[in-house]
Amino acid sequence: xxxxxxxxxxxxKAVSAALRQYYEDIWAGHPLAWSVVSSNPLNDICRMLGIRxxxxxxxACVCAAQHFSEKYCTIAEAxxxxxxxxxxxxxxFGYLLAQDNDHPLGGIPKPDLLMVVSNACLNYLKWFDALRxxxxxxxxxxxxxxxxxxxxxxxxxxxxxxxxxxxxxxxLEKISGNKVTxxxxxxxxxxxxxxxxxxxxxxDLNKAVPAPMNLSDLANLIFVPSSLSGTQHGVDLLKLAxxxxxxxxxxxxxxxxxxxxxxxxxxxxxxxRLGFVNYFAxxxxxxxxxxxxxxxxxxxxxxxTDPIEYFAKxxxxxxxxxxxxxxxxxxxxxxxxDRLARDIKEFKIDGAVVAxxxxxKIMSTGxxxxxxxxxxxxxxxxxxxxxxxxxxxxxxxxxVQQRLEAFFEMLENK
Ligand code: SF4
Numbered sequence: 048x049x050x051x052x053x054x055x056x057x058x059x060k061a062v063s064a065a066l067r068q069y070y071e072d073i074w075a076g077h078p079l080a081w082s083v084v085s086s087n088p089l090n091d092i093c094r095m096l097g098i099r100x101x102x103x104x105x106x107a108c109v110c111a112a113q114h115f116s117e118k119y120c121t122i123a124e125a126x127x128x129x130x131x132x133x134x135x136x137x138x139x140f141g142y143l144l145a146q147d148n149d150h151p152l153g154g155i156p157k158p159d160l161l162m163v164v165s166n167a168c169l170n171y172l173k174w175f176d177a178l179r180x181x182x183x184x185x186x187x188x189x190x191x192x193x194x195x196x197x198x199x200x201x202x203x204x205x206x207x208x209x210x211x212x213x214x215x216x217x218x219l220e221k222i223s224g225n226k227v228t229x230x231x232x233x234x235x236x237x238x239x240x241x242x243x244x245x246x247x248x249x250x251d252l253n254k255a256v257p258a259p260m261n262l263s264d265l266a267n268l269i270f271v272p273s274s275l276s277g278t279q280h281g282v283d284l285l286k287l288a289x290x291x292x293x294x295x296x297x298x299x300x301x302x303x304x305x306x307x308x309x310x311x312x313x314x315x316x317x318x319x320r321l322g323f324v325n326y327f328a329x330x331x332x333x334x335x336x337x338x339x340x341x342x343x344x345x346x347x348x349x350x351x352t353d354p355i356e357y358f359a360k361x362x363x364x365x366x367x368x369x370x371x372x373x374x375x376x377x378x379x380x381x382x383x384x385d386r387l388a389r390d391i392k393e394f395k396i397d398g399a400v401v402a403x404x405x406x407x408k409i410m411s412t413g414x415x416x417x418x419x420x421x422x423x424x425x426x427x428x429x430x431x432x433x434x435x436x437x438x439x440x441x442x443x444x445x446x447v448q449q450r451l452e453a454f455f456e457m458l459e460n461k
Contacts, residue, residue, distance in 0.1 A: 257301025
């Protein structure tokens with residue numbers, strides 16, 4: 048087993064600094080919105096109005112990464128939040144109900160308003176509805192209809208969401224006491240689009256051999272499009288990372304020193320064990336992509352000359368190629384098949400890690416079918432592991448390692 052530790056990106060330092068700064072800034076003034084990180088144009092719009100935005104979902108990842116999830120999930124469950132609920136929700140309510148002040152990064156301030164978009168999973172809506180009852184604060188909902196069969200977004204969907212956005216802008220202007228100007232709308236839509244371009248370029252650059260980024264690098268970088276959307280700072284950070292990755296490719300420098308296997312990871316990574324990529328790296332395995340960062344949000348480009356239309360399309364978008372779906376489930380199912388076949392070829396994938404995530408049913412439904420498909424259609428070794436993205440109590444180290452050892456053997460004998 049080689050040392051083969053992943054080499055950290057220099058730009059990751061700037062991203063970590065931005066993350067720390069971001070958690071400081073959300074304490075610096077009001078109003079503060081709590082929101083969801085999916086492809087959510089309300090977050091961009093808030094920045095134009097001087098409304099700060101905090102993401103309990105991102106903060107749950109931070110809590111998990113800093114090993115607070117056991118404490119928060121236990122507190123939430125003791126207060127009758129069911130263990131079957133997504134662990135992001137249990138982390139969030141456990142944080143709110145904790146009796147002490149010992150919180151990662153100093154915690155997040157209580158919200159002045161709550162915002163949600165219906166394009167991701169049902170849990171978002173129920174979670175934020177529960178937060179509305181908990182805080183009794185204004186509630187702004189962007190309704191993005193789900194399309195069930197068509198790949199193309201019908202025009203009347205775009206018109207409907209554009210009207211919804213205008214209504215939300217009216218509500219947010221009232222709350223903030225500020226006005227959205229045409230100029231600001233244009234600038235922010237453009238920055239949001241620019242960020243998407245850099246994000247897609249970064250994802251594509253990882254087709255290079257050796258892969259310049261590992262899964263942990265992508266997990267770190269996704270903070271930028273998810274939390275700094277529509278800002279110049281976000282664009283600058285992704286530009287910096289893109290330049291560094293291009294340099295790495297020029298020098299044929301990989302994320303790990305001795306790349307022997309290129310794997311794809313399905314599902315959300317366990318945030319409390321991001322170091323598990325080191326375990327793979329010791330066996331010469333790198334992850335050039337995962338379905339989580341490649342097939343979900345920030346992966347489509349839209350014209351931004353009409354900013355409201357741009358934001359409407361953003362709210363309706365998931366996936367690549369004109370959008371495979373308008374919800375996480377549709378997107379993932381839409382991508383499994385030809386899209387995955389192309390990516391397996393282009394990223395030169397030779398094995399797959401399929402996580403079954405107790406919390407995120409929406410990303411885990413069909414996981415066994417994905418594993419079978421990869422094995423039968425692409426003849427690649429596959430390993431199934433049980434994880435929960437933000438409840439560390441469920442992680443059975445011994446069992447995971449045992450399965451991985453058998454998987455490494457399959458890879459070597461392929
Ligand atoms: S169930 Fe899945 S998609 Fe929904 S909030 Fe939890 S992790 Fe996100």
